Amino acid sequence: MPRRREAAPGPTATTRLTERLRRQVLTGELGPGSALREEDLAASTGASRHTVRAALARLAEERLVVAEAYRGVRVTAFADDDVVALQQLRGALEGEAVRLLQSEHGTAWPGDVLAPARAAVEALAAAPADDWPAVATAHAQVHLALVSAAGSPRISQVYARLHSEVLLLLVHVRPAYDVAALAAEHTAYLDDVQRRGAAAVREHLGHSTALILAARG
Secondary structure, X not given: OOOOOOOOOOOOHHHHHHHHHHHHXXXXXXXXXXXXXXXXXXXXXXXXXXXXXXXXXXXXXXXXXXXXXXXXXXXXXXXXXXXXXXXXXXXXXXXXHHHHHHHHHOOOOXXXXXXXXXXXXXXXXXXXXXXXXXXXXXXXXXXXXXXXXXXXXXXXXXXXXXXXXXXXXXXXXXXXXXXXXXXXXHXXXXXXXHHHOHHHHHHHHHHHHHHHHHHHO
8 A cells, every 4th residue: 555645744833923923023013112921922822821932032033022121022123223233244244245256256247146136136126115024025135145145054044044133124114215226226236246345235235224224313
């Protein structure tokens, strides 16, 4: 008799709750500073306190929430210094990825190397302008694809850990971005980093930081 193929295991209760809460945070449904109380979440979702606690711990690892003494767990709220520090870290990682790409390919990178990043720009251009979380996600994917093109697992791993935090920042603060202009800017950016390397990264992210800080103001 043929062996019956076992179904792949489904997501755990903790994973399902984590994904639900992550979605609520990254769409802005749960705004900056919103309290996430274990007992309230357990009552509203039907999950156990243990499951809620584990889900919140996963979100804290992504820096989407923070746990503070006497205040409990709250959705991350960015101060200006947090914005600058996050952008500086992104710049350091992205700049090193670009340096590696230039070291291997010079100032004209092969089409297959840039294909994922260019595809991400096309997805950004197609993102619905009235769905800012979708635009923010597509925007972040361009940079993630560029860093991944360097082929450094460690750099990609660390950069990917920033992904949720970058999305949260962009969702909380909508800079003065027009989707078509944003896509055009990133098309030019992919050309610029090939020629100017880390200097182009610093200039691009410096401009982005200024827009974000201005929007916060």
